[in-house]
Amino acid sequence: xxxxxxxxxxxxxxxxxxxxxxxxxxxxxxxxxxxxxxxxxxxxxxxxxxxxxxxxxxxxxxxxxxxxxxxxxxxxxxxxxxxxxxxxxxxxxxxxxxxxxxxxxxxxxxxxxx
Amino acid sequence: xxxxxxxxxxxxxxxxxxxxxxxxxxxxxxxxxxxxxxxxxxxxxxxxxxxxxxxxxxxxxxxxxxxxxxxxxxxxxxxxxxxxxxxxxxxxxxxxxxxxxxxxxxxxxxxxxx
Numbered sequence: 687x688x689x690x691x692x693x694x695x696x697x698x699x700x701x702x703x704x705x706x707x708x709x710x711x712x713x714x715x716x717x718x719x720x721x722x723x724x725x726x727x728x729x730x731x732x733x734x735x736x737x738x739x740x741x742x743x744x745x746x747x748x749x750x751x752x753x754x755x756x757x758x759x760x761x762x763x764x765x766x767x768x769x770x771x772x773x774x775x776x777x778x779x780x781x782x783x784x785x786x787x788x789x790x791x792x793x794x795x796x797x798x799x800x
Numbered sequence: 801x802x803x804x805x806x807x808x809x810x811x812x813x814x815x816x817x818x819x820x821x822x823x824x825x826x827x828x829x830x831x832x833x834x835x836x837x838x839x840x841x842x843x844x845x846x847x848x849x850x851x852x853x854x855x856x857x858x859x860x861x862x863x864x865x866x867x868x869x870x871x872x873x874x875x876x877x878x879x880x881x882x883x884x885x886x887x888x889x890x891x892x893x894x895x896x897x898x899x900x901x902x903x904x905x906x907x908x909x910x911x912x913x914x
Contacts, residue, residue: 690843717900728806728890728906729844734899742899777844786832786894788846789902 688712690792692778698798699768707763707795711780718761719781719789720753724774732776735761736783768799802827802895806905814913815883821876821908823891832894833874834902835865839887847889850874861885886912 691710699705711718720732731745735755746752750768755761765772775796779789803826813819825831835847848859855867865876874891891905 719902721904728804729892729904731901731903734901736900742901744901779844786849786851788834788849789836789844791836791844793843 690778690780690790692776692792692795694795695793696796696798698800700800701770702767704764704766705768705797707765707776707778707797709761709763709778709780709792711759711761711778712790713759714782715780715790716758716783717781717787718755719779720761720763721777721779722774723777723794729777732763765797768797770799773797773799802829802893802898802903804891804893804903804905806889806891806908808908809906810909810911812911812913813881816880818879819877819881819885819910821889821891821910823874823876823905825872825874825891825893825895825903827895827897828872830896832896833865833867834892834894835859835863835874835876836890836892836904837887838890838907844890847876881910881912883912883914885910 693708716737718735721729733753734742750766753763775794777794779791781787781789805824833850836844837847838844850857850867858864890907
């Protein structure tokens with residue numbers, strides 16, 4: 687596709703369930719980021735993938751959060767045993783691997799944990 | 801921890817008035833600076849960026865920003881706003897000792913009134 691695609695656009699789940707969020711970056715973009723946007727807050731960095739390098743996981747808030755990027759393209763963010771404080775918009779972005787290159791953002795997944 | 805601060809969470813302004821959205825960051829290391837905009841029901845998109853060179857940077861839609869190293873600021877300005885400028889504006893900083901992580905401010909909601 688022409689842009690970064692995220693699915694689902696909305697996800698409602700019960701506390702304690704696991705969820706998977708998907709991101710399909712722009713073709714050819716080697717860098718992929720996950721951010722979380724909570725109501726009234728800025729964007730919180732979660733994880734960054736660059737090519738075949740080990741991901742930068744420094745932003746993951748707990749060990750319930752994990753992410754994979756298969757074949758250097760599609761990425762999934764998994765949240766295990768969801769909690770109400772996980773409710774937020776999860777944004778994926780991709781970019782070329784050049785200094786200062788702009789990020790292209792997807793429309794996000796609105797996660798609601800009841 | 802390095803941080804980005806947008807002091808104003810909301811800025812109401814009348815159409816055709818000038819506006820300044822403030823952004824300060826915490827570190828004295830070299831940085832790359834960005835402003836992103838999120839229009840209602842749309843994804844984030846790049847407004848402008850500073851990588852090097854002239855400290856006054858011009859972006860899309862008549863916006864500009866000035867990098868002030870001594871004050872560690874990167875304020876966004878527009879001399880005359882339009883209703884269509886109503887959006888959430890995010891300042892973002894790539895600190896050059898923090899890998900490829902882009903740190904975002906909390907956002908400023910610009911509300912342009914007729």
